[in-house]
Every structure is written in C-alpha cells, then in structure tokens.
Amino acid sequence: MAIFRIKRYNPEKRPDAYYEDFEYDFPEGATLLDCLNHIKWTQDGSLTYRMSCRSAICGSCGMKGNGHALLACQRQAAQLLKSGDQVITVEPLGNMPVIKDLVTDFKEFWEKVDQVKPYLQNKEKAPEQERQQSPEEFRKIDATSTCIMCGACYSDCNTLEVDKNFLGPAALAKAQRFVGDSRDHATRERIKELSKPGGMWDCTHCGECVERCPKPAEPFYRIKELMEVALNEGVTHNNGARHALSFVKSVKHSGRLNESKIPIESVGYFNIKGLLELVPVGLRMLLKLKIPPIFHKPIDDAKDVKRIFEEFGE
Template identity: 70%
Template sequence: DDNDTITLEPLGNMKPIKDLVVDFTPFWDKVNKVKPYLEPKEAPPEKERHQSPKEFLLIDDASTCIMCGACYSDCNTLEVDDNFLGPAALAKAQRFVGDSRDSQTLERVKALSEPGGIWDCTHCGECSERCPKPARPFERIKEIMTVALEQGVHNNTGARHALSFFNSVKRSGNLNENRIPVESMGIFNIPGLLSLLPIGIRMFLKGKVPPVIHHSIEEVDDVKRIFKELDQ
C-alpha cells in the first residue's frame, strides 16, 4: 500500500554531499546577509534592554525558528532563482525589522526590497505549510512588505506592483490589466516599459489584450465602502 511508504530524501534546493547530507552554506550565507543581530538605538544599558509584551509579540513568532531548512527546501522561488534570500533568512530578517529596540528599520526594509528580497516571493505559502514552528515565513514576509510600504520604500517594481494592484481594486473593484504592468515598471522607466513590448505583441497576436477602456464592476460602491471602513 503506497500510504505505508515513507520516503527519505535530502533537503531540496541544496546540493547533496552524501546520502541525506546537504550543503547548508548558501542557507547560512543568506541568513548572514540580512544582518541577523540587533543594531540598537542607544548605548548598552546597565542591565537588559526592555520590551513591552506587546512589542515582543511582533517578533515572537519569528524568534521560534530552529533553522531546520524545511522552508528553504520547498521554496518555489528558490527552485528557479538562487539569488532569492529564501524564507528562513526573510523570517530572520523580520525578527529584527519588527524589533522595537533596533535602529535600522528603514535601512533593513530598503535592503530587503532589492532584487532577491521580499518582492521576489511568489506568495505560494509553501514555506509556512512546511514550517514546524510558529515562525511561518510567508506571514513574516508579508509583515516586512507592510513595513516597507509604511516606511515609503516604493521605488522598486514589487512595491509599485502591490500599490497599483491595491489602487486598481479600490477604484474599480477589479484589476486594470493594462495599467498594472505600466505602473509596476514605473511610468518614467523607458527601458523597463520597452521590455514589456514583446509580451504585449505576443498577447495582441493571440487576441489576449484586455479591453482598452477599463470598466468598474457593478458593485464598485460596495468595494469603495469596504476600503473606507478599512481606512478608519
């Protein structure tokens, strides 16, 4: 019976060395890249640096990571992009982005918004499914994205895409598929916009180009009401 079969394999997205042993070097290199240590606001106090229970809650889940690599093993982005920091390093990054005692929040989210960072995550959620602890990297990645947007780190394709997506739904209740790629790339980013041309031409030839005039859904007033309530 197939259900009785237990398959043992080396972790994925890492080079096997022997039997089940894999090379963790890229995993640790990426963890080190996010500066996994406190860069405090003030000189060391005589005793410990205090946090309120509410402040600690913001980093409680990320603090539970045991560095097992299960999330890294099953990350879909890492399968195609070695440059991606990966879920474990990003969960560790949130541990310090969310730390009330750290002085480098803006610098951290700027660095994490570079290529290979938070915006390269495909939102598949696989890492959180695999994580044996409450660390759940996908949730931590979304928290870093929120802080990056709140801190005004918008000058990158991922942030522009998220904002364009949000504004499109807010305005019309659905996605304006002509506008989102242009806004994501940046309206003054001429080389970026030109890079969209081949796919635009292919879509045109296949009859897949969205209507030029974008229409709102009938229930758009309900959508606007929801956004208004969320704003309050």
C-alpha cells in the same frame, strides 16, 4: 510492512543519485527518524543523515518525506503512509546541493541569513543590564523567534527553485525578527536592502513555506509584515511596492484588476528601460490573443468595494 524508498547519493562510489528500498515493520508511534535509525543500525550503516535532539528543537533532521520538507523526528511514519500504499519516499531537502544521501549543504542558506544582518543594531550606548521590551513589543517578534533554522521552508520555496538570488523564506523571517524589534534602530536601512531584487517583493505569495514550517515562525506571514513596514515607511521606489500599490488602487476604483495598467504602474511610468522590457511580453500576449481589454470596465457593484476600503480607512 512498510518500504522506505530512500534517495541515496555518494559521489565517492557512484556519480548519480538513485533510490534504494528498505523494508521495516515499524512499531506504532515510531517517527520517520526512528525508522531511519533502525534501518541504519540494522540494515545499512552507510545511510547518512543529520540528527541531534530528536525533539523538533535543533533543526538538524530536515528532509523530504513523500515530496514535502519536514522534520524526521517530528513526523510519525504512519502519517506518511498513504492509504493502500506501503511506500514512504525519503529524499534530501530541495534547493540545496546534496553532500551525501540525506545530508545537504546549507552554505547558501547561511550566507543569505548573514545577508540580512541578523543582529541588533542599536545606536545608543549599551545599558549596564539588558535592553528591555514590553510583552506587547516582544509579541511582534515572538513568532519569528521560534525559527530553528531547519531549512524546510527554503527547501520547498517555489521562488528559490527558479531564482537562486532570492533571499528565501528563512532569511526574510529572520529579517522581520529585527525589523520588528523595538530595540533595533536600522529599520529603514534594513527595509531598503530587503526591497532590492532578490528581497521580499520577489516572494510569489504561494504560502508553501507556511505549510512546511514546523514552528510558528511561518515565514510568509513575516514577509507580509515586512511589506507592510515598507509601505508605511514609504520605501516604494521599486517594482514590488509599486505593484502592490497599483493592485490596491485598481481594486479600489473598479472592483477588479486592470491588467493593462498594473504592469506599467509596477515598472513605473518614467522607467523607459523597464517599459521597453514589457514590449516583447505584450507582443507575445497579443499573438496568443491574451491581451487584456484596453478599456477597463468596473464591476457592477464597484461602489460596494469602495465602501469596504473606506471602512478600513483606505
């Protein structure tokens, strides 16, 4: 017998959220969604969640199982039972307000998708038939085209937890869908927009969105592709791009990071305001004796690292 510990919330009845346990001896092969349906249909009809296709296609049944975002119709309940434990914790998606039980408000999610202008911008007159792509061209946007807008990546994104201004993985993946599209003519404008605060460079590279994405869209890899386009297009007048370039320069020259120089190069040598903002952090590090060495020493085999860069034509 498994216990489904479900986070309940109904502001019309009670102001706070709480957990309620439901027992269900689910049959082999039952998905989490099958179990929720059984609980709703036989134990508590007020249990609220979204569902539609039951086939991991519509993206509506996103929720958290044991603390991680997933599609309830895609995950078998048995896979969520940890050995020796009979409890499966079910909660609404994170980083969004909860409307009721497992139903969250996607308003901000959609606003951020809108922000990246998720439509083709082509300055040429529309042809009589469709604008075509070669299979190679399509391959560049194939992965991100599989996104079903389920919000799983958005729910578990670590940056969004501390910065609501961040566009988030789904919107950035959607942006790559058009930046990488051979028929789109707004690459540079898009990349400039995406390089502003809250854009691609605010991703912390944690990779959590790749773990949570139920499709091959894998947002973090799409964000890396956007960053590559930004560097190739020379859109580097921002902290994020400067940080990436400084990072590479440091490793290339000494085989490791020059932690005194990278913050300064990231902010920019002539950015007086930005440099002054570094002072309190530097002082705090000094007081905690965490200041990096002023004289940067290369690793013993730095020439081998340089050789790797040369082999990659850097």
